[in-house]
Amino acid sequence: MTRAPATAATVRPMLPADAPDVLALLHWMDAAPEREVFAPDARDVPELCQECEGSRCFITEGADGVSAYAALSPFRDGLVLEGPLGEDPAALRALITRALASADGLPVYAFCARDNLSVRQALEAAGLTPMHSTAFYTAPLEALRGGPAPAGDCAVDTRLTLTEYRALYRAAEDTWADRLDWTPEQFSAHFAQPDVKLLVLRRGGQPVAFAELERRSEDARADMPYLAVHPAERRRGHSRALLALAAQEAARWPEVRSLRTRAHDHLHAARSLYAHAGMTHCRSVVTYLRETEEEA
Incomplete structure (x- = not known):
């Protein structure tokens, strides 16, 4: 599977060929507790592809490949946001906006580490409200x-x-x-x-x-x-x-x-x-x- 060359960051649906890059983002999250967000459990490519089958997954792609990931999955009475994973605040906001646009009016939950300030700011800017914290x-x-x-x-x-x-x-x-x-x-x-x-x-x-x-x-x-x-x-x-x-x-x-x-x-x-x-x-x-x- 090939991709058209990208010269600027683009948000698009995730493809199977993106799985290794998304897996790298998951390992990047694992390396520091303050990066924690709700994310797939899979830690190898085949399991990740299988787990993503029931989700609406999006990535940000730039000249150097995939730089951010987010997805929506069924949860309780609505959906849960996986991620966003990534370092660029602008990419995080763009991914959240794209994911929420596909929520079909359902409630959307998100979970993230208290110290993950960049993701928390992006979530709140997108209209998600903090309900409570769990210690x-x-x-x-x-x-x-x-x-x-x-x-x-x-x-x-x-x-x-x-x-x-x-x-x-x-x-x-x-x-x-x-x-x-x-x-x-x-x-x-x-x-x-x-x-x-x-x-x-x-x-x-x-x-x-x-x-x-x-x-x-x-x-x-x-x-x-x-x-x-x-x-x-x-x-x-x-x-x-x-x-x-x-x-x-x-x-x-x-x-x-x-x-x-x-x-x-x-x-x-x-x-x-x-x-x-x-x-x-x-x-x-x-x-x-x-x-x-x-x-x-």
């Missing part, structure tokens, strides 16, 4: 495993029915609403994965709190993406107990050495819990949204 915390497993045991009237379980999961999920955290739409098949498939574990505290047979674990073997890490405690059961030590149980359970994966978790900026109790448990703040990500044309 990530990490600690070695050994530092967390000695936490308090569950209250004496609580039993530890590893399963929830879908009805129980939805009820506790809905009561504990309304910003996780996308999981409320899971079908029974999706729910069962998720927790059947060998890299996913569920820890549940029950009191009187009723679930009062749960935590989820996901193994990230490539980083010798386990993530705890969700920790939920029913509002009526808070300030009873359930969160601290689940954090210790999560570290103990993660240690069953021989290659895992650390635990990472997260909390949105309005979850002050969770942030305080992680800080007092000795976890270190390692990164923050800002969530952006451009609402539908009807809502905006």
